Amino acid sequence: MSAYLITSVSVVGGPPTDLLIRDGVVAEVGAGLSAPDATVIDGTGLVALPGLVDLHTHLREPGREDAETVESGSRAAAMGGYTAVCAMANTSPVADTAGVVEQVWRLGREAGLVDVQPIGAVTVGLAGERLAELGAMADSAARVRIFSDDGHCVADPLLMRRALEYVKAFDGIIAQHAEEPRLTEGAQMHEGEVSTRLGLIGWPAVAEEAIIARDVLLTEHVGSRLHVCHVSTAGSVEVLRQAKARGVRVTAEVTPHHLLLTDQRAESYDPVFKVNPPLRTAADIAALRAALADGVIDVIATDHAPHAVEDKECEWAYARPGMLGLETALSIALDVLGPEWDLIAERMSRSPARIAGLTGHGIDPAPGVPANLTLIDPAAHRTIEPAELASRSRNTPYARMTLPGRIVATFLRGEPTVLDGKAVK
Incomplete structure (x- = not known):
């Protein structure tokens, strides 16, 4: 499985720290982590949520x-x-x-x-x-x-x-x-x-x-x-x-x-x-x-x-x-x-x-926890364009509204489903 090192990210609004994701779980949490084999994601300004x-x-x-x-x-x-x-x-x-x-x-x-x-x-x-x-x-x-x-x-x-x-x-x-x-x-x-x-x-x-x-x-x-x-x-x-x-x-x-x-x-x-x-x-x-x-x-x-x-x-x-x-x-x-x-x-x-009763979900990122998490940039704003949505339908009530926050990444058991705001597959 892939390894990812998310640096300087705020975990549920806490002070900046690093998250190392390996083998489907959060392997380590702490400042100054190093993992030469990991893909690095700069988490500066981002918030990590379960x-x-x-x-x-x-x-x-x-x-x-x-x-x-x-x-x-x-x-x-x-x-x-x-x-x-x-x-x-x-x-x-x-x-x-x-x-x-x-x-x-x-x-x-x-x-x-x-x-x-x-x-x-x-x-x-x-x-x-x-x-x-x-x-x-x-x-x-x-x-x-x-x-x-x-x-x-x-x-x-x-x-x-x-x-x-x-x-x-x-x-x-x-x-x-x-x-x-x-x-x-x-x-x-x-x-x-x-x-x-x-x-x-x-x-x-x-x-x-x-x-x-x-x-x-x-x-x-x-x-x-x-x-x-x-x-x-x-x-x-x-x-x-x-x-x-x-x-x-x-x-x-x-x-x-x-x-x-x-x-x-x-x-x-x-x-x-x-x-x-x-x-x-x-x-x-x-x-x-x-x-x-x-x-x-x-x-x-x-x-x-x-x-x-x-x-x-x-x-x-x-x-x-x-x-x-x-x-x-x-x-x-x-x-x-x-x-x-x-x-x-x-x-x-x-x-x-x-x-x-969904075990493995709804748990804040911590060592040993399944790496089901999302990264959001709260400072970003985006205008909702229906044609750009992943859904097959377009009936959004927020069309052309500007809303706060942008999903930067989503991880399901340590594997990214979204990276840099784009679907991985």
Whole structure:
């Protein structure tokens, strides 16, 4: 295996030091290291973080390879500083059997750019009617531990209870897309002053908050583990805050776009800003940022949702919801949080790795640790050009925006997947 010596780099915001990577691990950390056989990377001004981990990625394969593949999504992830991603189940066919999750897992291994951990569906076909093969997926080669019908809510409370009871046997997690469907029928954007002015049917905050409140109570009753996907409202934050204070085993994520963009973006009628849950208000953003800082929200997850051109470049009402996120997430975190490197490492690497049970990931660079890490230049700025993204799709809400930070290198078990800001393969 190759050896790399990264000189004068700040490890998670600490004082400059040297990192020697050899045989897939961080071999040494300290000032003045020497390794004649190693490729030297000048880390002056750079920050080394544990490789990022995304709990919420849509890779579209199998079924929608026109929008993304496991390989192209993995490359986008590496370019964004990620070393592991959790792939959502809403593929075609749905990842509701051991065979499909193993296919996704093997495609990730073949690509070799990030570790791809499949998420299994909770219900057959995401239809919300009967439980999928949870045990078979858990026992498969993919070792599935998180299950989600993301894109659809497990709306039936009895079915949700049964799912929580089932996965408790192997300490699994149900990741809920919190949306009461009867309150969001025909909804196009956040319900509020902007939707009223635009004449678009609104998606009320209570549709999310009611499901979270119900599921927190079910989780408390069963004693299982719940993860809440893409939290978007101030009311949801308060439900989670109270649940955590009671010791309920609940974790939660927020997306970069819900930390930065408001429902006012819908005034352009540009479908790139159509997402589920919808962009909310400035007050919601303030509450989400505060919850991220104090730990009520555990994770920044991208909800990377690539779409083919015909699914986005159409009238707002007919456009599919979703945005790209993998290649810009760290820049958005830096923009929103500032250079709070320990907090960024916690919310984008350590905590998601713990939740997903991904051993070898989410560990700060130190001697003997697997060399899963990313190097970022926080002083650099870049203008987002959709045509230059590694994803097969172009539906980024940050097109032509100038964002802070540039990924200089990403290492997966000591081998570079990105060097000098460019994909290695």
